[in-house]
Amino acid sequence: xxxxxxxxxxxxxxxxxxxxxxxxxxxxxxxxxxxxxxxxxxxxxxxxxxxxxxxxxxxxxxxxxxxxxxxxxxxxxxxxxxxxxxxxxxxxxxxxxxxxxxxxxxxxxxxxxxxx
Numbered sequence: 001x002x003x004x005x006x007x008x009x010x011x012x013x014x015x016x017x018x019x020x021x022x023x024x025x026x027x028x029x030x031x032x033x034x035x036x037x038x039x040x041x042x043x044x045x046x047x048x049x050x051x052x053x054x055x056x057x058x059x060x061x062x063x064x065x066x067x068x069x070x071x072x073x074x075x076x077x078x079x080x081x082x083x084x085x086x087x088x089x090x091x092x093x094x095x096x097x098x099x100x101x102x103x104x105x106x107x108x109x110x111x112x113x114x115x116x
Contacts, residue, residue, distance in 0.1 A: 009112055045070040 044052040047068045055061055063069060080087035
């Protein structure tokens, strides 16, 4: 019985990862920033790895609809030693944004590592 539960959890985890990483297609992309304490850079790459451009969350990006692109959202760097208040607000914003995902990962890890 224990082995069947572990196999089910592993299959469910693989299916969840496969569902999350599916490619998408859109003509218009609007990026909202729910965590207004951290500014983000948007780096756009062609599929071959060359950079198309570097933008921020308020920029308008003109793209060719016939091309493929890779988007990378990167938070702007803040040094915790130079600006501890900014760093602390960034960490709090990140934790509140990702709280549900962290709880789910902790629960799945607890189920997988639990001794039967």
